[in-house]
Amino acid sequence: MKLEGSYIINASKEEVWLAMNNPEILQASIPGCESLEKLSETQFTAIVKAKIGPVKASFTGEVSLENLNPPHSYTLTGEGKGGLAGFASGAADITLSEHDEGTELQYEVEAQVGGKIAQIGSRLVGGAAKKLSDQFFRRFAAAINGEEENPE
Amino acid sequence: MPDTGNLTTGGIGDAVQRKEDFRFLTGRGTYTDDINRMGQTHAVFVRSPHAHAKIKSVDTSAASQASGVVGILTGADMVADEVGSLICGWNVVDRHGEGHKAPPHPPLAHDTVKHVGDQVAVVIAETLAEAQAAAELVDVDYEVLAANVDTASAMSGPEIHPEAPGNLCYDWILGEEATVDAALANSAHVTELDIVNNRLVPNPMEPRAAIGEYDMATGEYTCFSTSQNPHVLRLILCAFVLGIPETKLKVIAPDVGGGFGSKIFCYAEETTCVWASKKVGRPVKWTSTRSEAFLTDAHGRDHVSHVKLGIDADGKFTALKVETIANMGAYLSTFASSVPTYLYATLLAGQYTTPVIFCNTKAVFTNTVAVDAYRGAGRPEATFVVERIVESAARELGVDPAELRRKNFIQPDQFPYETPVALTYDTGNYEASLDKAMSMIDYAGFPARRATSEANGKRRGIGISAYIEACGIAPSAVVGSLGAGVGLWESAQVRFNATGTVTVFTGSHSHGQGHETAFAQLASTKLGIPFENVEVVHGDTSKVPMGMGTYGSRSLAVGGSAIDRACDKIIEKGKKIAAHLLEAAVEDIEFADGNFTVAGTDKAKAMGEVVFTAYVPHNYPEGVEPGMDETAFYDPGNFTYPAGTHIAEVEIDEATGVTEIVDWVAVDDFGNIINPMIVEGQVHGGIAQGVGQALLEGTVYDPESGQLVTGSYMDYCMPRADDLPSFRVDMTTTACTHNPLGVKGCGEAGAIAAPAALINAITHATGTMTVEMPATSERVWRALQENN
Amino acid sequence: MQNFDYHKPNSVDDAVNHMKSSDDGKFLAGGMTMLPTMKQGLAAPKDLIDLVGVGLNGITENSGSLVIGAMTTHADVASNATVRSKLPALADLAEGIGDRQVRAKGTIGGSISNNDPAADYPAALVALGATVKTNTREIPAGDFFVDMFETALAEEEIVVSVSFPTTAQAAYAKFPNPASRYAMVGVFVANGPDGARVAVTGAGSSVFRVSAMESALDGGFSSGSLDGISVPADDLNSDIHASPEYRAHLVSVMAMRAVDACS
């Protein structure tokens, strides 16, 4: 499934770019991210607890940064195994451009889920993916803007 | 047809209540999952979450340390043990004279997984919970490959088997294309239609289950299984997959809660349980969860077709051309190849005299679970093609669809009728069923009913389906010449016990059909003994001599005929004993109503006395063996051809597109009827499934990821009672000419007839050429928009 | 299903304390959502705190409002004489939830705490201007439902009851998903002292109001007033059962039907 959107961030492109490469900000932005450990400059292992209503599943996997084109764009990919729940994977193409109020961040996400969650939750998968990706970019924008987003 | 004699209850034609229902309705049935063996372990399969992926590694180290784990077996273990591939038992020869492509189907995948749910390993533990917990710890590393799930485009999608280039299983034809093209070119009118026959999940109430058990002392295996045909399962496991002598494997299929075809096949799980039981030295039990059933039971239908019907200036059909792509799924299941060919194309004449017909079926592999026979198997697809194109043609020509059908019906005096698609219909009267159905539904009154509906913001439509099927499967020589790997006869053993009761052993398995009742009615009438005295035994290879199982509405026509033949042998032997006791010539003995009589006298011996004499042969004819136990194998001379007309009437809410079925009449010709109540029940169930297909059920795989989107009842819509009207069911009868009972079979008719009737009614209401199945409210609403 | 500890407190305070002392606890009401999720292995709480014994079921009438305890089952709401006479639309809604078995176990508290985007009750709460009472506060329905499966409830907060004003004419029109029979689109319309309210469930990520319809109905409370008013399809749910466009269309149709049923 595909999702797209954009955010205006009150910071320069360079500042946003730095934040996009900062593991702490990434961890704070990924909903339910319990740990993000650096394997290299562009690769991390992650543990993410996804919580959608009654469902609570722990995914372990990798997050990596690809197609780096500083300070304009990169692709943020992630894939995780959630045991019985199945798996989730996604790639977000993120592009920065200058804007009157700072920087515009545009994203296009391509996400897939498989296994149990896909089999029994199909009516919810689209909505949940949208909600999680909104949450990610909202928190990300807030983190750079120095705002406190309720981490829920 | 045998004389029903003086029996008033439980004889042929009596709507006696089903013997088996007491135990079913009071929860006293014994299903596979109810069986527990000493020392039993529990199996949980580790399944692929991906539609298509290379298995890079299977790490069982953590899982094998988990509590209660007895063993973990993988595809590699199967390779090491040289476990064979699951087979397809019907070799379809393609248009170039080559056999179909049947790529390997390992019961546990070891190299690649090819559909979501494909099994990779099995975890065997002391308890089910422990097996589940440990299965979660098996770490499989996959390299995900692109998935290919769409039927229509499968041939140009990613390749699934190196053995099947272009994902083509076979490219098969029946008929002469050039002749048909020429006839179409010369036709006054040609109607064309694109038809999708939607994919269905079978959903029997009882999910599949199996227990494998190995006796080290005797080297014997036992497999308890939810099979529709235990003997065929034994044959496949022994001869092809596990290499066990047939004498060393016993297959027991106890009470089985529905199958609809999906339990005909030999699956990975029962194979694995049997194999694993020796490896771990303990019985291994597996019961499918409903989620697993969605992912792994063989699905049904899934055709995409383009159809052309030629019609001359007088409204006579000149030619029919059908081009079909049929989805086989990832692997070729037990009978999969025969379904979109010999069970489909051969029925494309329908009830009509269409002189030339051509069918091309391309069977394709996809990253979906296997597709195989599902209630009707090929014949619902054929009826849908024929009855949709005929209805569409009538609308294009502006003639009454009933009249167009009537004009093209095979007439009663034309039987036996040889169709251009390889079948010879023995008997039928199609106009009789059409007339009766039209009068039952008051066809003539439809315009007035439509006007009333329109005044209430509703669209009304009426749709006919004049179906035919070939069942009573099947003459062995015929199916053999078409590529079947088995003969399709049936066996019966009739054992008259010394005390006057009768045990009938049949190779036809009962999983809801009511054999224990209908077969008892048959034997009771034939032998002139009370219905209560007959016990029917099935489903155990160690008790029943041999059998080919239940599918294709064959049990009564083939299995019942075998019982009839075995009863004949009992009667013949009884005559010899009676002649001796009555001091008469054998030729002078007549048998009726349970009594052997010397013709023209009142000298008689009751069956009971004769049987007793056979077991206590103190005064006995010379050269006659004691005992009264006869076996017969019956191989039918032809298929049987049930046919009839269903008419559906619908009302559609214009604002929402919701379809309500307001009336349904079914007039079927099943030949002679043994138990009208059971027959009516079969018709009701069949229509419900057909309505399910047409209105509600649709299997969706995500086109990109290959995930099964309709993987639970949250999204897969089964028909419920309130989706259905009260069906009005009636019969016409032309007795089958070539089996001793004159019966044709009734198990699939409803599912075959219903979809076309309903879609014809819906498109009549929407005024569009087509509405795809399932005709969801959105699809109907869009059709209404399109037409406005 | 994983092992868990089962607790059966007999007061709300007790239940809250159990939750506070657990690092991974869940309240259990009718279990109609919780238990299937656990059986599928999609949730594995360490502690399950059953609210069955905390005394939260029952329906009382209270000067112009109907107070329904959180543990009251759908079946009880559907068949309760007071609800039937004071707020028949709510009884009808409860009667249309799931199937008989689900109605016998599922509760109003569980339904709204879960806030499934296709649940029926949220539409009623929002349209009727109900108030959710918890162990610590009162929350207006409009603030209670946040997003799909998300409410204003804190982790250890328990819904105690829901209070519905009974002053409005109201009706609920549901278009069930044919498979699950949850709402594909459900529209609850109420016409009370504060004017008309139209609340929609099933169509979006959470219940929402349609102000264009509300003001049109304030201009004249008849289905004709809704002619030509529709919600934009852009943000509506999309699944194999219905496209956003079809859902948008159904919102208008169901709203009109609900208005017609009000009179």
Ligand SMILES: Cc1cc2nc3c(=O)[nH]c(=O)nc-3n(C[C@H](O)[C@H](O)[C@H](O)COP(=O)(O)OP(=O)(O)OC[C@H]3O[C@@H](n4cnc5c(N)ncnc54)[C@H](O)[C@@H]3O)c2cc1C
């Ligand atoms: C087959 C089926 C069909 C259904 N159809 C419909 C339908 O058509 N329409 C519809 O609206 N719903 C439907 N439902 C949902 C059902 O009606 C229940 O309302 C719902 O499952 C939750 O209620 P419950 O009492 O079972 O809660 P539970 O499953 O026990 O709990 C649900 C969640 O709420 C929390 N919770 C429960 N009570 C409280 C409380 N008092 N305070 C704080 N948190 C609490 C729990 O911790 C849990 O997270 C259906 C369910 C099924 C299984």
